[in-house]
Amino acid sequence: SMGGMIAQELAIRFPERVRGLVLGGTTPGGPRAARPTLRELRALGSAAAGGWRDGERSWLGEWVFSEAFRREQPERARELLRRFGRHRATPQGVWAHWWASVYHDTTARLPCIQAPTLVMHGEHDAMAPISNARLLAAKISGAELCIVPGAGHAYMLERPRESFELLTGWLDRRGPIAPGAP
Numbered sequence: 001s002m003g004g005m006i007a008q009e010l011a012i013r014f015p016e017r018v019r020g021l022v023l024g025g026t027t028p029g030g031p032r033a034a035r036p037t038l039r040e041l042r043a044l045g046s047a048a049a050g051g052w053r054d055g056e057r058s059w060l061g062e063w064v065f066s067e068a069f070r071r072e073q074p075e076r077a078r079e080l081l082r083r084f085g086r087h088r089a090t091p092q093g094v095w096a097h098w099w100a101s102v103y104h105d106t107t108a109r110l111p112c113i114q115a116p117t118l119v120m121h122g123e124h125d126a127m128a129p130i131s132n133a134r135l136l137a138a139k140i141s142g143a144e145l146c147i148v149p150g151a152g153h154a155y156m157l158e159r160p161r162e163s164f165e166l167l168t169g170w171l172d173r174r175g176p177i178a179p180g181a182p
Contacts, residue, residue, distance in 0.1 A: 001026045001128050001153065002097060008106045011113045015180030021117040022167065025125055025153050027132040028139065030105030034129035060084060066124040066152035080157055110139035114180035117143040118170045120163070122151035144170060 004026025011018040027033045061070055061077050070077045089097070117140045121133035130147070137145035146166040148155040156163045 002101065005029065005101070005104045005106075008110070008113070011115050011117075011180075012106060012109050015112070015114045016182040017179070018115040019177040019179050020171075020174060021113065021115040022120060022170075023117065023133075023136055024120045025122060025128050025133075025155065026136070027128050028105070028107045028110055028136055029101070029103075030107040032107050032135060033105075034131040063127045064152055064154040065158060066122065066150055068124075068150055069152065069158045080154070107135070107139065110136065111141060113140045113143075116174050116177055118167070119143055119145045120148065120155070120166060121145075122148050122153055122155035122158070124151065125153045125155070127153040146170065 001024075004023040007018075007021060007023060008026075008028065011021050061081055065077050065080075117136075119133050119137045119140070121128070121130055123130065133145060133147070137143045148159050148163055148166065151158045151162075
């Protein structure tokens with residue numbers, strides 16, 4: 001999601017360096033972007049303040065995985081959350097990420113993106129609502145929107161085969177991609 005925000009800036013500022021763009025679970029930011037509600041953010045903050053349980057971020061599961069994945073594959077969800085627990089962000093990193101997200105806004109500049117673009121998004125993404133993917137695809141000329149059915153924010157971890165097939169199918173249809181004009 002943050003990587004997608006950075007990739008948008010790169011594609012806008014340096015089109016000659018970006019041959020193809022895949023934006024996954026991200027947002028254009030700005031006032032037209034959908035954000036989690038204040039109630040959801042408060043719940044996240046309260047849960048995060050509660051810390052870690054058994055080396056995993058149990059509260060994070062609701063934000064990155066769909067309810068179906070957590071219910072149908074609880075052991076896999078816990079295993080992935082334990083991995084997240086081994087790579088904790090510093091408080092400074094969390095705040096820097098937050099403020100970078102708050103001030104990110106490419107909405108008006110998205111039509112400048114020249115690179116063939118795939119917008120991928122989990123159908124049940126709680127962290128970056130799906131309307132952001134639709135907005136990105138609508139504003140970037142020729143962009144293709146692929147929704148990973150039933151998946152949350154971490155769609156590649158929940159549905160690796162489906163995600164891989166959507167991505168490689170898009171790449172196969174594109175063939176070699178020429179660089180953009182400066």
